[in-house]
Amino acid sequence: xxxxxxxxxxxxxxxxxxxxxxxxxxxxxxxxxxxxxxxxxxxxxxxxxxxxxxxxxxxxxxxxxxxxxxxxxxxxxxxxxxxxxxxxxxxxxxxxxxxxxxxxxxxxxxxxxxxxxxxxxxxxxxxxxxxxxxxxxxxxxxxxxxxxxxxxxxxxxxxxxxxxxxxxxxxxxxxxxxxxxxxxxxxxxxxxxxxxxxxxxxxxxxxxxxxxxxxxxxxxxxxxxxxxxxxxxxxxxxxxxxxxxxxxxxxxxxxxxxxxxxxxxxxxxxxxxxxxxxxxxxxxxxxxxxxxxxxxxxxxxxxxxxxxxxxxxxxxxxxxxxxxxxxxxxxxxxxx
Numbered sequence: 001x002x003x004x005x006x007x008x009x010x011x012x013x014x015x016x017x018x019x020x021x022x023x024x025x026x027x028x029x030x031x032x033x034x035x036x037x038x039x040x041x042x043x044x045x046x047x048x049x050x051x052x053x054x055x056x057x058x059x060x061x062x063x064x065x066x067x068x069x070x071x072x073x074x075x076x077x078x079x080x081x082x083x084x085x086x087x088x089x090x091x092x093x094x095x096x097x098x099x100x101x102x103x104x105x106x107x108x109x110x111x112x113x114x115x116x117x118x119x120x121x122x123x124x125x126x127x128x129x130x131x132x133x134x135x136x137x138x139x140x141x142x143x144x145x146x147x148x149x150x151x152x153x154x155x156x157x158x159x160x161x162x163x164x165x166x167x168x169x170x171x172x173x174x175x176x177x178x179x180x181x182x183x184x185x186x187x188x189x190x191x192x193x194x195x196x197x198x199x200x201x202x203x204x205x206x207x208x209x210x211x212x213x214x215x216x217x218x219x220x221x222x223x224x225x226x227x228x229x230x231x232x233x234x235x236x237x238x239x240x241x242x243x244x245x246x247x248x249x250x251x252x253x254x255x256x257x258x259x260x261x262x263x264x265x266x267x268x269x270x271x272x273x274x275x276x277x278x279x280x281x282x283x284x285x286x287x288x289x290x291x292x293x294x295x296x297x298x299x300x301x302x303x304x305x306x307x308x309x310x311x312x313x314x315x316x317x318x319x320x321x322x323x324x325x326x327x328x329x330x331x332x333x334x335x336x
Contacts, residue, residue, distance in 0.1 A: 006204055006225045007063065008164065009247050010217070011035035012240075013208060013230035014067040014092070014136070023292040024061045025267060027233065029260045031240040033248040036064045040094050042107075043070035043079045055086040065090035067136070069097070071107040071117060073124035080125040080133065091125055093118070095137040098172040098182040109172035112141050115153045119160035126161045134164035136208070138172040139192045145171045147192055154196055154203070164204040166228055167193040183209075183231075194223040214242065236298040256336065257296055261328055264293065265321035272319050287316045290323070297331045305330035 012019065012027055014037035024036045041054045057064060066083040068091060070076045080091040095118060097108035111118050118135065125133045135157055139150045154165055170186040177185060193207040206226035211217060217227045233240060238257060244250040255263065268289050275284045290310050297303040309315075309327035316323065 006206075008035045008204065008206055008226045008228075009221070010240075010243050011065075011166075011206065011226060011228045012037060012233045013228050014038055014040055014065075014094070015230060015234065016040060016097075018234055018292070020292075021057045021061065022271070022289040023234070024064060025058050026260075026264060026289075026292050027237060027240065028060050029255055029263045030237055031243045031254075032252075033063075033244050033250060034240055035090075036061055037092060038064070038066050038088075040067045040069045040097060041079075043068060043072065043075040046079045046082055047075060051082060051086075055082065055088075057086075057088075059087075062087075063089045065092050065134070067092040067094055069094045069107050071111060071114075071121065073117075073120045076121050077124040077128045081128045084129040084131050088131065090132045090134055091129060092134045092136055092166070093121060093125070095135055096166075096168045096172065098138075098141075098174055098177070098179055109138050109141055110174060112137055112150075112153055112172075113144070115156035118153070119157050119162075122157055122162045123160040132164060133162060134166065135162050136166040136168065138168050138170060139189055140171040142172075142174055147195060150192055151196065151199060154200060158200065158203055163202075164206065165196065166206045166208055167196060167224075169193050169207055169209040190220065190223075197224050212236075214239070214246070217247075234292070235295045237293075237295050238298065257331075257333065258328060260296065261293075261324045264289070265324055268321040268324075285316070286319045286321075286323075287311075287313075290316065293324075297328075300331050300333065302331035 012034055016039050019037060019039050027036060045054050066088040068076060068079050083091050094108055095111045122133055169188050169190045169192060172182055173186060188210045190207060193205060197205040205224045206228050207220050207224045208228035211227060211229055212232040220227050241254040268286060271284060271289060272286060294307045294310055297306045306327045309330055
């Protein structure tokens with residue numbers, strides 16, 4: 001395994017409707033050092049909407065990056081400045097989302113066709129913030145699927161000062177495939193990410209896409225600087241329990257699954273109390289937090305019963321975090 005120690009050695013992907021602040025707080029109970037990302041937040045939402053609703057987060061989430069969606073350099077600069085003021089550790093520009101909604105906004109993966117515009121966006125953000133500005137992108141779009149296309153994209157954006165590229169190692173099909181299909185149908189090509197690292201040895205190259213096993217992470221880290229996990233971290237979050245010791249030389253014993261629930265119970269209670277106290281939490285209900293926790297027992301006997309208990313609508317309406325401990329009684333936990 002490589003000896004590189006990038007601060008983004010292991011990161012958890014920005015995932016729409018998934019990686020909100022509650023999900024990130026939960027993930028932080030499992031891994032102290034893995035780098036966390038917000039859902040994509042559009043510049044319009046920040047410049048014309050409720051900034052606090054989109055940017056508020058818990059101090060315990062650090063290190064945490066804000067992913068922005070947009071294509072106007074001036075708007076991205078204002079939004080990046082807001083992100084820095086709110087305390088984020090990194091600003092990430094989305095050049096990888098293939099959804100039609102994002103295309104209509106002229107950003108996401110379609111930006112890969114305009115590398116100079118992306119460079120202008122990066123330069124505008126770097127001019128106003130002191131934290132890292134990074135780019136997450138695909139290896140190609142539609143028929144532009146040669147290595148030369150992504151190489152030239154990275155080279156142009158790097159000239160604007162971007163030092164970190166998160167490479168989702170699939171092509172994006174902008175017409176004809178849904179976002180879900182775009183995560184599964186275009187074939188993975190990790191070799192493109194590896195070649196980017198060889199061609200740009202001074203850049204930080206992070207690979208993303210289809211990674212589910214520790215052994216796969218170890219293999220990728222022989223070629224690139226970091227690995228970003230997506231859906232596997234959501235559906236099987238306790239996979240992260242080994243990350244701090246394995247990748248960050250932190251030998252503190254990870255929290256057990258029970259201890260993770262012990263930490264989440266007061267968090268749930270405090271968040272629900274904030275809502276009941278009139279603080280704007282976006283209409284938070286208990287399932288808005290517990291839905292992110294359903295995979296905690298993945299692979300253990302009783303995991304299905306755990307999910308069923310934690311998804312019981314009637315019990316969730318009661319808003320009692322004791323439901324967490326009722327759910328864990330359904331599981332045969334491994335010996336300490």
